[in-house]
Amino acid sequence: MVAWPACKVADRTKGRKVTILRQPTRAGVRDAAEKIARILPPTPLYVHEIKGMKVAFKAESLQPIGAFKIRGAWHRLTALDAESRARGVVAFSSGNHAQGIAWAAKRLGMPATIVMPADAPRAKLEGTLALGAEVVRYDRATESREIIAARLAEARGATLVPSFDDPWVIEGQGSAGIEAEAQMAALGLGAPRRVVVPCGGGGLSAGLALALKDAAITVVEPEGWDDMRRSLEASWIEPVGPNPPPTACDALQTPRVSPLTFDVLARRDATGVAVSEAETAAAQRWAAEHLRLVVEPGGAVGLAAVLAGKVAMEPGLLVILSGGNVDIDAYARAIAG
Structure with missing residues (x-):
């Protein structure tokens, strides 16, 4: 195992430096949101009815790099x-x-x-x-x-800078929740009551759990790579098993979640579900047809869980479309069905 370097913080009162383990905080998420608002506009929030219920979709696939990262x-x-x-x-x-x-x-x-x-x-x-x-x-x-x-x-x-096992990274990803909450309020949808979010290492879902303290969090992973779901159910970290199945969700192939993200989600009583490759491809097609959005497989798993009936429909449902960086040939096959 690689030990990530701890944070060095200046102790002004004693004139020396001490080593601490920094934790992500909701205040840090708000600071990140303010930073990001100074350089980037909010990503769009789309609303579409599914089974008679209005669902909000946060299009992080439309970031300048095509993802929330x-x-x-x-x-x-x-x-x-x-x-x-x-x-x-x-x-x-x-x-x-x-x-x-x-x-x-x-x-x-x-x-x-x-x-x-x-x-x-x-x-x-x-x-x-x-x-x-x-x-x-x-x-x-x-x-x-x-x-x-x-x-x-x-x-x-x-x-x-690891992709999720870092307090600043977690806080930064949570800024998407600050934006979405304001956008939903402006549209008269009220505050998010449940957030459905793709999960690899858990940086985005942990950040949203900090940002949206009153919303339930449901993480979604590909079948066979659903270590966060199993970890939350077991109350300790469970790695991906040996010989996991192939998946189109390259962004979600994390063999083990970090204590940092797991701890945030466990404290918020987050739950998890897994979706199949066919359900993910169907969600990509639905996003293209109904939202006019290109969404990569890993970015579509939250939507896949909703469409497959694995997440209960309720008011205040927020789905994160986390990325849109597709391999064009693979995407064409998914859209063609």
Whole structure:
């Protein structure tokens, strides 16, 4: 296991530095929302009736990088001091976090290195490279991205930014909930009462749990990769089992969730469901037909759970469409059915 570096915080009263383990907070989510509002407009909120019930859809697929990951990346990198920014950042990702980090680093003038799987979707790889990041490839089946990234960061003196196991990243992702709450109120829908959210490592769902303290949280994962669901049911962390099935949801292939995200969700009594590949593809088709949105498989699993009847219909239902970075050939096959 790789031990992530703890946060160094200056103790002004005693003139020394102490090491603490920073926790994500709702105040941090609000700070992140204010930061992001200064540089990006809110992503659209669509409303559509399903089985006679109005459902709100937060289109994070329409972010500049095509996914919500831009939020956590911006909040994390802007928290670094000038010296740390000069040394750069290292991250690991199948593509959406990669592009978020690359986008934020480019805007801040920082060097960025991203560890990406050799089978990452071409669109995500090309998007990361186009933003000026260096990409280091690895074999998902035989190598550890965490170890590779940690070694690179240590060798370069760079800041390591994991895709979900980081308090700033969690807070940044939660800013989507602050936006959605205001948008739903403006449309007369009231406050979100249940949020249905795609889950890989749990950064987005944990951030939303902090942002929307009165809403129930339902995380959705692909079948066979539903370790957060099983962990929440067991009350301890359960990793993905051996030989998990193939899935089109490349963004949600996280073999083990982190204590940081699990703790936030467990304290909020979050629940989880799993969806099949066929249900996910059907949700992609529904989003294209009814919302006119391109949504990647991992970004469509929340919608898939609603359409499949795995989440009860109720007022105040908010579904997060977390990403839209598709492989065009795979997307064409999904849409064709």
